[in-house]
Amino acid sequence: MDLLWSGSRQALALLAGADREIWGILWLSLEVSGSATLISLALGVPAGAALALARFRGRGLVVSAVNTGMGLPPVVVGLFVTLVLWRSGPFGDLEILYTPAAIVAAQAVIAAPIVTGITLAAVGQVPREFRLQLLALGASRTQMVWLVLREARLPMLAAVMAGFGGIISEIGASMMVGGNIKGQTRTLTTAMVLETGKGNFEVAIALALLLLVLIFLVNWLLTAIQQRHAR
Amino acid sequence: MTQAAVVELDDVQVTYGGATVLDVPALGVDEGEILAVIGPNGSGKSTLLRVAGLLERPTRGVVRFRGRPVDAAHSLAERRRMAMVFQHPLLADMTVAQNVALGLKFRGARDERGARVGRWLERLGIAPLRHRRARTLSAGQAQRVALARALVLEPDVLLLDEPFAGLDAPSRAELLPDLGAILRHDRVTTMLVTHDRGEAQTLGDRVAVLMAGHIAQLDATARVFHSPASEVVARFVGVETLVTGRVTARDGGVTVVEVAGRKLEIAAPARIGEDVRLGVRPEDVTLLLASEVTPLSSARNYLPGTIVRVTPSTPAIQVVVDVGFPLVATVTARSLVELGLAEGIRIIAAFKASAVQLIGRQF
Known part of the structure; x- marks a missing residue:
């Protein structure tokens, strides 16, 4: 327990002293996971909406695949993205392995099925009859889809939360494709693993606090939006 | 047809999994009229409306909008x-x-x-609700909003699918006349689908009776209600008493039909010796005590009988009188008390010759 207390005190001191390295790590994590969330939304929202609204052969299979993807192990994604980005791999020419771009790619792969799955569920909750009534008011297909998404906007905020929450605290893939290079690809989670391994508990605790506060703030903001609209 | 219908179904069939749920050779709603489509639940009314509204493509046949065939899949302009x-x-x-x-x-x-x-919120009496979130409305208010959002478009044709069925009696009683007044005043071309014959009678210029996917009768509202084309239509439009009799005499404008030993005078013409099916609407039957017979001189049929059943319901009470055959009448709660009507009581049932309908005969 003593270790925890002294570590926490030193951690707070570190944070108060605005340790440049720590803030740099925080900023990188935010940038990487934020970008990955945006990419996963850009891919997952249309995919989820299309899956919810369309009826085609093999739809059940695709939906099952998406649901499986929601629980994709990050290490598996890390391995896959490493192989793809490896010098001799299909995207090796991009030379982005061990850069933040590689982490963004891996995290987007992890978050996209989560966003797709939650969008699918959210849009699926909007009654079919609602779509029919919009068409009966003269909505084009695009206008209809847009309004259905608008109806589903509150549960879809959950997609944002789950997507971001899933990847900001993810470690396996970030470590594998980023390499935990100091000042370049070191994120909150990979830094914590390193510092804990080295016995620098005060730094690890400081990072842990930052991570928790970050996740809390994001969820608080989104919950506030949800509740304001749900009234 | 002198003028093209706004929307018309031509040889339309809809089948679901091999079962034909709708088979309509021809049905159109003309400019400015209110066409009521009535029928029991599951008769294909909603399917018919969805097909007419270009929301569903029929298995066979075409839908024409102002004379031009339209495919539901490419119908945005018409919708x-x-x-x-x-x-x-x-x-x-x-x-x-x-x-x-x-x-x-x-x-x-x-x-x-x-x-x-703003104008349509006003006309439907929901202007004070304009800033309310739609989710917080009662069913009656929500239906007014739904009507406003349709009428504000000033559509060439308004399609109404059981618009009153989801409402409680008071909301329905308020909305029905309000909507009727708007449709009449603006001469909105309307196709109304309902299982409620009262709504059809109140709003419809013409009525189509849909039975098991087929149109059993299509005619002016009064004619559907007063000379139903068949027994199923007669029952559906509220003719409770249906009996068979033989024509025994013709005397001027009056035809005499013998039913279960009783002689009925009816206004409709029929051949002597012919067997006919007769119908009487319960609201056309008056129940009288023996002492009261004289005042109603225009009623030509006075049948003494015994009350066999009294069924309370709203708004009228149904009384079945055995006059040699079961004759159904409706009375108000007040006359029930005033006349002291109860099962076993002897009473006289009176109805006019013109109230007797000859079923299946168009004249």
Whole structure:
């Protein structure tokens, strides 16, 4: 327990002293996971909406695949993205392995099925009859889809939360494709693993606090939006 | 047909999994009229309306809009000249005014959008609710919003699918005359689908009776209700008493038909010796005590009998009198008490010769 207390005190001191390295790590994590969330939304929202609204052969299979993807192990994604980005791999020419771009790619792969799955569920909750009534008011297909998404906007905020929450605290893939290079690809989670391994508990605790506060703030903001609209 | 119908179904069939749920050789709604389509639940009414509203493509046949065939899959332009209201309105999660503006927005109609929305909120009596979130409305209020968002489009044809069925009796009693007044005043071309014959009678210029996917009768409202084309139609439009008799005499404008040993005088012409099916609507039958017979001189049929059943229901009470055959009458709760009607009581049932309908005979 003593270790925890002294570590926490030193951690707070570190944070108060605005340790440049720590803030740099925080900023990188935010940038990487934020970008990955945006990419996963850009891919997952249309995919989820299309899956919810369309009826085609093999739809059940695709939906099952998406649901499986929601629980994709990050290490598996890390391995896959490493192989793809490896010098001799299909995207090796991009030379982005061990850069933040590689982490963004891996995290987007992890978050996209989560966003797709939650969008699918959210849009699926909007009654079919609602779509029919919009068409009966003269909505084009695009206008209809847009309004259905608008109806589903509150549960879809959950997609944002789950997507971001899933990847900001993810470690396996970030470590594998980023390499935990100091000042370049070191994120909150990979830094914590390193510092804990080295016995620098005060730094690890400081990072842990930052991570928790970050996740809390994001969820608080989104919950506030949800509740304001749900009234 | 002198003028082209606004929307018409031509040789339309709809089958689901091999079962034919709708088979309509021809049905059209003309400019400015209210066509009521009535039928029991499951008779294909809603399917018919969805096909007419270009929301569902028929298995066979075509839908014409102002004379031109339209494929439901490529019908945006035509759909934008129609509007449809459903039994359970699903409003978008926004304010009442925004909901009413929805169809105008779809059409990109910006001119006077606010003024038009305001006018229709006013006409449907929901102006005070304009800033309310649609989700917080009662069923009656929501249906008014749904009607406003359809009528604000000033559609070429308004399609109504059981618009009153989801409402409680008081809301329904308020909305029915309000909507009727608007449709009449603006001469809105309307196709109303309902299982309620009272709504059809109140609103319809013409009535189509749909039975098991087929149109059993299509005629002016009064004619459907007063000379039903068949026994199923007769029952559905509220003819409770249906009996068979033989024509025994013709005397001027009056035909005498013998039913179960009783002689009935009817206004409709028929050949002597012919067997006929007769129908009497319960509201056309008056129940009298023996001492009261004289005042109702225009009633030609006075049948003494015994009350066998009294069934209370709203708004009228149903009384079955055995006059040699069971004759159904409706009375108000007040006359029930005043006349002291009860099972076993002897009474006289009176009805006019013109109240007797000859079933299946168009004249």
